[in-house]
Amino acid sequence: MAEIIHSRKSLATNPLKSSAPLGAALAYLGVAGSVPMLHGSQGCTSFALVLTVRHTREAIPMQTTAIDEVATVMGGAENLEEALLNLTRRMKPRFIGVATTALVETRGEDIAGDLKLILARNPELQKVKIVLAKTPDFAGALEDGWSKAVTAIIDEIVEPRGPVAPLYQQINILPGVHQTAGDIEWMVETAESFGLIPVVLPNVAGSLDGTVPDHYVATTLGGTTVEAISRMGCALHTVAIGEHMRAPAALMASRTGVPSTVLPTLTGLGPSDAFVALLARVSERAAPARLRRQRSQLVDAMLDGHFHFGRKRIAIGADPDLLTSLAAFFASMGADIVTAVASTSNSPLLTDVPTARVVVGDLMDFEDSAAAAEADLLVTHSHGRQASERLGIPLLRIGFPVFDRLGTMHRCTAGYQGTRNLIFEVANISLSGLHEHAPEDYAHASPIIEETRHAGATSATC
């Protein structure tokens, strides 16, 4: 069981985490006809927007209540009202997701109360579904913001189930913040192969999967519709991915009576099996042949790939659920987790990470620890690039943000195929780093004495 170490520093160097409001905005982007709006100063939105654009390489609708000096002193309710009205008139969204920031939360306003009054006095806002999540930057990180936004959506939109039994073979899927469009596609296709009709909340596979529409859309295009969300109570089952999705899954269950299951991850053979077994149970069907073949391919990839994992020293820096998932995957393939740095301690599963210590800290903690542990591979998001350069250790980019590689949203690490891909990716990093062996490699075993050096070894350097 890992010991959780809380950093006692006052200075965070090279932040590992992204902010909670950004996580909330990402969740709102998985709703159709949506515009996320951060309730804060214009910079709050600008930074979040730029980072999201760089990660997804898509135009991102994201607005701001543009809190200025006056609103900072007098309160932000007027700005919120004006913003909702402007946004509704200009962009004609079907859904507006509001996420609060540290600025308005520090003032401690009753924003939910303000929003009620605003909606009551503006009939034109009734056409739009408006959801509010309280996500100050000073508490939590990406996973927390995402989870709070999904909870808020469920709370606002999902209808309680009536007395009628479910008509459809519907299954609700609540992906975590680190599930890409590619991951979600795998979940959807797999559920469909069991004859189930999946409703995904939020569904970035609809809105951020890189398509070229034939007309201009100011809001998100694709994603789950408000109507589909309202009918999530009609499902047979809800499956949520990641510990941070436990709260939304619980709310869904208590609201609708639909039973729910939280799976910690979909990466790895065991986790993929758990998902498939769940679908088989819910649908009362046997796994289709295609899936059986995929599983066999993964097993083969594990056999081919395990050579490149055994005795490999892995350093991971990520949000808690992603860290737990990746650590379990690497450990299952025989690698040693020598460094584990989590952005927050907001997951009870952190103690299960197969390593001695999990540090709640930043990328400087990550870099220092990886250097001291002589890691073979760094696993974190794109901001690990500086550490990778300085230490000369290869970097596997994963998490948020990945801004210096293409295809982030399509990279699938979920299920049999995704796990297979990840094994190949890691093994290929290892293979490309193979070097021709030289006597110096084994110098620690018996020091090379120049006078007695074998003639054939003189030119070998590495």
Next chain:
Amino acid sequence: MSEALKAKIAEVFNEPGCDKNQAKDPKERKKGCSKPLTPGAAAGGCAFDGAKIALQPLTDVVHLVHGPLACEGNGWDNRHASSSDSKLYRTGFTTDLSELDIVMGNGEKRLYRAIKEAIARHNPPAIFVYATCVPALIGDDIEAVCSHATEKFGTPCIPINAPGFVGAKNLGNKLAGEALIDHVIGTIEPETISNTDINILGEYNLSGELWQVLPLLDHLGVRVHACVTGNAKYTEVASCHRVSVNMMVCSTALINVARKMQERFGIPYFEGSFYGISDTSDSLRMIAQMLVDRGADTSLTDRTEILIASEEARAWQRIEPYRAALKGKRVLLYTGGVKSWSIVSALQEIGMEIVSTSVRKSTDGDKDKIKALMGGDAHMVDSIPPREMYASLMRGDADIMLSGGRSQFVALKAKTPWLDINQERHNAYAGYDGMVELVAELHKAIVNPVWQEVRRPAPWEQSDRDTERTALLEAAC
């Protein structure tokens, strides 16, 4: 917000060096340079963002952001200001204020300890401490913490008081300039001075653009003492008050620094640009003339003309191979508008046609220049809503759009060639070499066969169209 900060903002809004500012009546001036923001319809960064943009390129100092996570966590190491030496500026430092710090009022203490930790680990020549909204709201006095820390540790700690809610990016640029004037420039005496020393203000060495220009100045024997702040070291900026001339680029971002250095240290300044061939030449001429006026060897003027002649000839010769492919191609130029005329003139010189250019941030003088270049103001636009921009590009009004990342996907989704000419770009377009590079990039973007490929109809569209045609023909019979 503290009275000191209010006074500082009022001062920045009254900029005698700025033509646009001086043309306003006192009431208008009081409202400031940035237009009031519309909630729900605003774009662009905050004052803190602007301050960071202006100062972050200073390479060897610790840039410490005092605030909750998002301010630094969502935006660190996100630009391509280059450094030939220290990489410390690319490290993200923040106090990452927690709820407890805010509730307990521990902000100042945490900042002080963070400064101490940063010095212990990195021993920088200075620490720049940036205020953000939350500490400003709860009344953290970063000036007091900085002055105490400076005294205690002997490392200059520079307060940058530009919390996000005070305004937009441009205001942040200026507040950053104020911090340099108040706390940095003139605090160290330079080791050497000559009468051909200059500073360049408002150049951030994005993608290494400074290095496209420095060889030209080297050739003339002109030494850039400090570039504020591209590839700058702290001591260079701190001791940049003994040069003969300040050149101000990036329009008016740091105009307050230029003007105050003139008042305080008697250094004349001019506004120039290294974008475009004729602009580069004009700037070199201006530097030479002002240096000669200030006592440099008069031969500098002739040497400058010789350099200009040979560099211009060389640039045009290198551009020539692209001319045929680019001639007559229509460009939609959509930038902040700062000095867009310098790019307009360059593109026209190679025979491209400008269908429209944005003039959002241009001064009246800039607009006059564009009018003269393009014949009338029909093609000048303030801003284009993305929907209209998309429609225009879909109609094929332009063969290429040049803009910043914000409108990138409007062009790409309209399957139109696009070139990044904003600060996030990876290519350097300064000086003569930069212009050749820009033309080569334009050419690369336009001639790429991918545009024909991506516009190819899908098989089902093809058959839909055939079916439609058959139906039409049948109907006609």
